[in-house]
Amino acid sequence: MTRDVRIFEVGPRDGLQNETSLIPTPDKIALIDILSSVGFDRIEATSFVSPKWVPQLADAGDLMDGITRKAGVRYAVLTPNLTGFERALAAGADEVAVFASASEAFSLKNINCSIAESLDRFAPLMAAARAAGLPVRGYVSCAVECPYSGAVDPEQVRDVAVTLDQMGCYEISLADTIGRAKPEAVFAMLETVLDFIPPARLAGHFHDTGGQALDSVAVALELGLRTFDGAVGGLGGCPYAPGARGNLSTRTLATFLAERGLRTGIDLDRLAQAERLVAGLSGNPAPLKEHSA
Ligand code: HMG
Numbered sequence: 139m140t141r142d143v144r145i146f147e148v149g150p151r152d153g154l155q156n157e158t159s160l161i162p163t164p165d166k167i168a169l170i171d172i173l174s175s176v177g178f179d180r181i182e183a184t185s186f187v188s189p190k191w192v193p194q195l196a197d198a199g200d201l202m203d204g205i206t207r208k209a210g211v212r213y214a215v216l217t218p219n220l221t222g223f224e225r226a227l228a229a230g231a232d233e234v235a236v237f238a239s240a241s242e243a244f245s246l247k248n249i250n251c252s253i254a255e256s257l258d259r260f261a262p263l264m265a266a267a268r269a270a271g272l273p274v275r276g277y278v279s280c281a282v283e284c285p286y287s288g289a290v291d292p293e294q295v296r297d298v299a300v301t302l303d304q305m306g307c308y309e310i311s312l313a314d315t316i317g318r319a320k321p322e323a324v325f326a327m328l329e330t331v332l333d334f335i336p337p338a339r340l341a342g343h344f345h346d347t348g349g350q351a352l353d354s355v356a357v358a359l360e361l362g363l364r365t366f367d368g369a370v371g372g373l374g375g376c377p378y379a380p381g382a383r384g385n386l387s388t389r390t391l392a393t394f395l396a397e398r399g400l401r402t403g404i405d406l407d408r409l410a411q412a413e414r415l416v417a418g419l420s421g422n423p424a425p426l427k428e429h430s431a
């Protein structure tokens with residue numbers, strides 16, 4: 139089994155999207171520019187979602203224009219629909235991510251449609267991405283628990299993941315959105331998904347609200363996963379998932395992996411520079427769109 143493990147840095151997107159104060163675009167650009175030298179080969183930079191829903195990321199186009207791209211790093215962005223994909227393509231994103239939920243209640247709150255509707259929406263996006271030669275990553279949110287409806291059936295996660303896989307996503311990131319999953323539940327979910335999708339096409343995306351994210355990583359490693367999402371400084375959460383606090387911190391994750399003799403290629407000194415920048419970020423309050431769903 140390979141000793142190489144990839145950390146996918148999602149802080150600039152999954153982290154900053156949850157900041158209630160609007161962070162100035164130049165600060166976000168400076169953060170991504172430092173992260174570009176840390177050793178990640180993929181950085182999730184921002185989202186091309188509705189600016190009414192996530193005002194914090196309304197500057198996605200300017201941000202993509204402003205960053206200094208480093209060779210060998212893919213700058214990925216979230217796209218909920220074809221409109222988002224077209225904006226991402228125009229901004230020069232290297233890859234996009236679609237995000238579905240395994241929980242109907244969360245799907246309605248987060249993207250204002252049912253799971254089935256969201257998957258239908260992705261079909262033209264996937265076709266456009268194929269035509270443009272852009273890789274697409276898929277997320278399954280609430281892969282273990284939903285903030286609105288509680289425990290999620292592993293078979294529901296499997297069905298959404300398999301659909302994303304069959305639609306052409308090169309990798310599916312399975313997300314413990316609210317960070318309260320118990321390792322046994324993560325094991326049961328992963329085993330069910332792994333019956334259909336090999337570990338090389340799966341990633342673990344763990345929030346650390348309950349302090350057990352590393353236990354989930356350990357379970358996933360045991361089952362063969364070798365890609366994990368981390369966020370610089372443990373930034374983050376999801377604006378539509380109450381209680382979803384920080385993502386698993388990239389440093390905590392990289393250190394945990396190194397202690398097990400696994401290689402991530404992360405330069406912890408450079409990461410410290412990015413963490414200092416994160417610690418100094420501040421902005422103005424940003425209102426969130428309220429949902430009828
Ligand atoms: P909607 O309001 O239901 O739908 O939004 P709509 O298609 O009728 O659009 C409404 C308005 O938004 C229209 O403008 C559209 O043109 C515009 P208006 O006519 O009112 O002026 N619009 C857009 N503008 C820019 N870019 C777009 C876009 N699409 C529509 N792409 C929609 C539906 C999906 C767009 C909305 O609900 C949305 O943007 N949601 C995103 C919410 C979000 O970003 N949540 C956080 C990310 S998911 C997450 O954090 C989980 C993850 O980290 C994994 C995990 O931990 O679980 C991935």
Ligand code: MG
Nearest residue numbers: 152313315375
């Ligand atoms: Mg997340």
